[in-house]
Amino acid sequence: MGTLSARRVSQQEIRAALDRILASPDFETSERNRRFLRHVVEEALAGRAERIKAYSIATLVFGRSEDFDPMQDSIVRIEAGRLRRALDNYHLKHGDGSDVIITIPKGSYVPVFQQQAQALPPAPEPVAPGQKPLHEYGPRILVEPFEQEGDSGTHQQIGRTLTRQVISALTRFTELFVYGFDTSDRSARSGSGRETSEGLEIDYRLSGTVTISKHALIAEILMKRNEDGRFIWVQTLQREIEGSCDPSQVVSLCAEVAGQVASVLALRDGIMDSQARDSSGSGPRHFAGYQKLLDFHDYWRSLDPKRFEPLRRDLEATIDADPGFVAAHACLSMLYSNAARFSYDLGDDCPDPLERALDLARKAIRLAPSSSRAYHARAIAEWFMGRQVDSLQTLGAARALNPNDPELMAELGFRLASRKNWDAGIPLLEEAYARSPLLSGQFRMGLFLYHFAHGRHEQALEEIRAVEAPGIAHVQLAAAAALAALGRLAEARQRLALADQIAPGLATRMPQDVAFRQFHPDLTESMMRTLASLDPKWPNQANSSRLHRL
Structure with missing residues (x-):
């Protein structure tokens, strides 16, 4: 059945909401997309959500023949996009909290049902006197x-x-x-x-x-x-x-x-x-805060460890000066999540970077409940805290606020791929990079895992090279595993030595490290077995089996 909100929405309520939507002149879509919506809702209510696929929609709703190939004919994907927008527009016009929201999240055709009051974000905190007006920020x-x-x-x-x-x-x-x-x-x-x-x-x-x-x-x-x-x-x-x-x-x-x-x-x-880059040399009145975001995006593309600490201090100073600057809070939160992700020692400044990351993200959401970036930041902190379900739900909320953002598509796709949910994760990653080829390469790790798991080691190596983050030890480990699988052992050992140089001692804590990252045990076991064949100090199969108990 479709996903329900915390208070279970009854089938009667869902069908009543469906009838209101289909009868409303504010639901501006074609007749076949009305049939599309009714079909997926009824299938979900009948407990047949697993049958809601492009093929069944094309043949049962759009009248396509039985030889329909969703890879050759994109009609279902295109019409699903139109249907999603029509639903979004309808719910925006009928946001009185009394109705049931029906949505079709990207990456799936299975509908989601929620009480509208539960779907609304919390009210923002009042803006403190003396803060800059919004138009000063960008x-x-x-x-x-x-x-x-x-x-x-x-x-x-x-x-x-x-x-x-x-x-x-x-x-x-x-x-x-x-x-x-x-x-x-x-x-x-x-x-x-x-x-x-x-x-x-x-x-x-x-x-x-x-x-x-x-x-x-x-x-x-x-x-x-x-x-x-x-x-x-x-x-x-x-x-x-x-x-x-x-x-x-x-x-x-x-x-x-x-x-x-x-x-x-x-x-x-x-x-x-x-x-904004062209204007960075001018006075800071309009672009000062915005320029800090650009500095963050420069870091985010490369994950260069040398940029981390100067940027962290700059963003701390920025939110001290502008405590209402939502995007700066969100970006700083993502930096603190990276501190935990890459084991950066922040000393007495921050003994628990993930708690700091979550606090910053929560404050950003309170300041601007419609900021997809704030929800993105919270999702990353939740993921590394081991709260996978919360993280994926938060990413869903972020994408509902900003469905066109390739980075949100890529983040969700990467997280799903790391759990071997290929069917949902890989299309999101591919669409994200099709929309934005200059997107940070870090999400290509999801595509690497996909190809490596299926024995396509040349493609896996190509994806990990496209990550373009040479200062990250895990990128070097992934490249070493792909090279070893291809029989290029000398190159693989060079990459392994480089990973050890970047993050000394990583070999001894690998089981804990991969468990922290929430990778599926099957993925990490095969990679770690490959690394152990290159150098015995890296975890062997016996060590990797511990992952199933962590």
């Missing part, structure tokens, strides 16, 4: 109303719809300050956006046009730096229209465009990152 963006070009026909509000959805997508990123739709709409009604926006502090203006034809929706997006009027990004995004151009499909296509715009602008390594 770039300030005004999304100007999208202009409609051509004959809009029955879609006369398409420009306003796309404007609203782009604003909504960008506001999920707490490091940005985005002016709301009312401000944007007022500039359109006045006939002069610049006049209306006078007096607003704006770093960037996002504008564009949208055209809808019989076969496609086309959006031309432009982003301009307000200070000098220079265009820093221009792109045309096109989405094909399938069949009749009904309003629900148009709204879904606008949501896809908005999600891509947000990904390009706001995700790590996006337009905002590059612009």
Whole structure:
């Protein structure tokens, strides 16, 4: 059956919620996606969740033939994305706490059922007097109303719809300050956006046009730096229209465009990152805190041990100066989790880095209950505390807040892969790197484990080389195991010696170390057996069997 909330939701409540959703004009999706939703809910309620697969949905709901191949035909994945967005939009409009939430988490087609009141995040703590206003923490963006070009026909509000959805997508990123739709709409009604926006502090203006034809929706997006009027990004995004151009499909296509715009602008390594780097030499009024986040992302990509301590001290100073700076708390929390993960000695400064990490993440969530980064930080601390179930649930909450973030996809995919949940974890990892090729390579460890476990040692070696974290002993150990499995023993022993040099004494504490990381015992046993064949001081099979008792 689908996952239920802490108070078990009855089948009667779920079916009543399903009927309300399907009957509501606010549930803006196609007829076949309505059939899609009913099918997966009824299958889950009947206790057949294990049958909810792409193949069954394609053949039973979409009328595909029995030779349907989900690897060749992505119809179910595409329509599932549209259905998820339609459900999200519906629940946003009906957030009175009296209803049941039905969601379909990414990576699965099995629905999840929750009481809406239980799904709401806790109320934020009041902001202390004297703290900086939100727009001091990052770039300030005004999304100007999208202009409609051509004959809009029955879609006369398409420009306003796309404007609203782009604003909504960008506001999920707490490091940005985005002016709301009312401000944007007022500039359109006045006939002069610049006049209306006078007096607003704006770093960037996002504008564009949208055209809808019989076969496609086309959006031309432009982003301009307000200070000098220079265009820093221009792109045309096109989405094909399938069949009749009904309003629900148009709204879904606008949501896809908005999600891509947000990904390009706001995700790590996006337009905002590059612009903040260009501005790092100027005064700190608008970008001081934001620059610390960029420093953190530089560290996070390489996990360079030499960067750890200076960055930790900088972020401690940052949250002392700006106690309401949510993203700094979250990033600092992730640093402290890494201190435990890599056995860094912080001395008297912090005797229990995981407790410090969890405290910082909890404070970030209290300050900003909608910050996916804050939940991401908490999930990492929970994982290394041995609370796997809590960690995965917290990652699910983070992804619900920001489903387009490749780093959250990769984090969840890596954690699932480390427990040998290949079916759920590997697609998430592959999608994350397809969306963001410059994403931190550390998550490729999940892909390494997948290929190593299935005897694809060349591919495993390729993935571990792509991690690009030479200062981390575990990366060297993984490379040594892959090389040994390929018969390249001299290279493997070199990697093993390098791991010993980076983390002296790691060999003697390997069973405890891998248990701490929550890797599945089958994965660690095969790797440790391989390492022991290279050097007897590394754990042998007898030692590795202890993992099952730790």
